Amino acid sequence: DQQVKQNSPSLSVQEGRISILNCDYTNSMFDYFLWYKKYPAEGPTFLISISSIKDKNEDGRFTVFLNKSAKHLSLHIVPSQPGDSAVYFCLRGSTLGRLYFGRGTQLTVWP
């Protein structure tokens, strides 16, 4: 049972532009969502989260939007930088502490 789906395996964006990474979920019963990013040979690192009672959460260049009616969330990175190039995972979190990962989207930011 895939709790979250990332349908785009890759995204390429020019430096300075906006990166938009998308994620869909199938289960209406959720607690919160998170985004993690992963560089090669490193473990995933926490980026930003959003609870079910919010529509938006912002942290510097990173903003996550939650559209409950569409069961969709997105991560916006503005402006994108070459150091943002990584695999981005959309996750669902639960009160049990389990994390359910999407398949990930490889973001490439080129100069």
Next chain:
Amino acid sequence: ETGVTQSPTHLIKTRGQQVTLRCSSQSGHNTVSWYQQALGQGPQFIFQYYREEENGRGNFPPRFSGLQFPNYSSELNVNALELDDSALYLCASSLGQVETQYFGPGTRLLVL
């Protein structure tokens, strides 16, 4: 402050063998979760340990087992290895069961 460490970084085993992977949690963290990431997939939850007790398990067979020690470090044991067990195994520690999880770099296991 030392982050989450895992050992070994890589290993190769043959079908039917047993393997033990190790994880040292971040200082002060009492919860450890294990994930399996197959090629081209997102990490899948295996199980979580909280204060030395198993606290939830994903859809993995009993040949996947674990331990958490009094210092909160943890082991993942896999018996009767199968080819499909080839994957990156990630360990994550946290201050509690639902707190932010901090991941180690993983152990890459290849089963031949």
